[in-house]
Amino acid sequence: MLKIEHLTKRYGDVVAVDDLDFEVTPGVVTGFLGPNGSGKSTTMRVILGLDRPTKGRATIDGRVYGELRHPLREVGALLEAKAVHPGRSARNHLLAMAASNNIAPSRVDEVLEFTGIASVATKRVGTYSLGMNQRLGIAAALLGDPQILLFDEPVNGLDPEGIKWIRDFFRTLAKEGRTVFVSSHLMSEMALSADQIIVIGRGRFIAQGSVDELTADVAGTVLVRSSDQARLAEIMRSRHATVHDRDDRALSVGGLTSDEVGEAAFAAGITLYELTPQRASLEEVFMGLTADAVQYASASTEVPRGA
């Protein structure tokens, strides 16, 4: 069991992780979701004993990472930043890791085969593509056949086939009873690959639950098309609903149920052509949950022009 216990990590004035406290259970894929700079990688580094927590701790079956006898055989990790010397071959990189934790060298060939980089294993890592690097990182994580696996932004640099492969692979690992903890800043990715999701923002815990639970918490919108969209929009606004004009000339109404919208339209004598309750997409839930917590929000999507 991987436990994050009231973990706080400060870098100077920056609070990267702020009193995070949660458990990651074995047997399911747990997503670790948050916008850029929300503290996902920092949490992963603290779990691995690389960064020292300011307060609290992260434990693996009750022990901190430094107390593990053969850490690579208990915890495998794919870190976000490349953690390989570019001048070394993949094979030598893995052989050194194996030697340090008394893992048989034959295991190196197994994981190289499994991740599909055996044919380039003797080439210098500096010549690898982003995807090949990612596969090497996965091979390194699997090297000690650990029960707990951490993946920081694993789909970065993978092609669609690779992404599909990795999702299936996470499921397989979880089915085998392992703890699979995967970070991402993309809700859509998490929706497809994770069973449980932990959402953080600005280093703080925001929500935890299954995809269904997280979407149920947030009220959806109602899609309306009618004979008089302008007047209907005005009436909706007067009832403190949020109204968005959609490109297809339908209105998206938030804050009211479909019953309330239908009755209001009837009372005003407006004919409804369509009245569809929309379930919040996971992406909307995420945006809603983390709206206050986004650190690097863009002012607009327009590219600034030179004078």
Place this chain on the structure above:
Amino acid sequence: MARDVTLASASHAEWIKFRSVRSTVLGFVVTALLTLGISALITSVIRGHWTTMDPLSRLTFDPVSTSLGGTLFAQFAVGVIGALFITSEYSSGSIRTTLAAVPQRLRVVAAKALVLSVSMLIVAEVLSFVTFLMGQAIFSGVVPTASLATGAVLRSVILAGVYLTLLALLGFALGLILRQSAACITVFTSLLLVVPIIVFLLPQSWQDAFSKYEPSALGRAMMSTTPPAQMFGAGTATVILVIYVAVAATVGSIAFLRRDA
């Protein structure tokens, strides 16, 4: 498979890492070229000019330290080898892989220092003996030569290899402290080249007091059979250099223990 992550396993891993990058191999090649090449050059020039050299120079001539002269150039190469062994881990991010595999940080430092000093000592001793013998062969017939049968001569040749090994460790210790290759190489070369210049600018009495503490002056003392009066004896010089390395390594280890990776 029941073994723990021991110093032996950690050292095995470090050995694989050390030998599997080009910079190490290149570093050793440059070390060998500088030691042998410069020594060959110096000894040949002396042989050519021996008959025209002034009598005092001939009288105080030391065939041992002169034949080992290339060592004082190779010291830069070994410093770089030592520094890169740790700084390249920071620049590439592989330090995270290293520490995830061996979370006991002092064990990582010990394993690296062990691999570095053993491999450097072997290479440097072979180079010292080959350089010495090559120099005597070049001198023979014209310039007086020395023999390994003499205790002081043997000591000087052995200490030349020890000197290079200690400087590699000094480079490594600076790498632990500074973490950046460029900064490390700058500080290392400054210690060896710039500090002597600064000392040279001091008043004569200060020069006499300080110059013998410079790392390369210690090196020259270690390599000479009869160090001049203003220098330390070979044994004392070795001890002082070991203290430098130990202090730098202690500071480096403390920094390495405390910092986030």
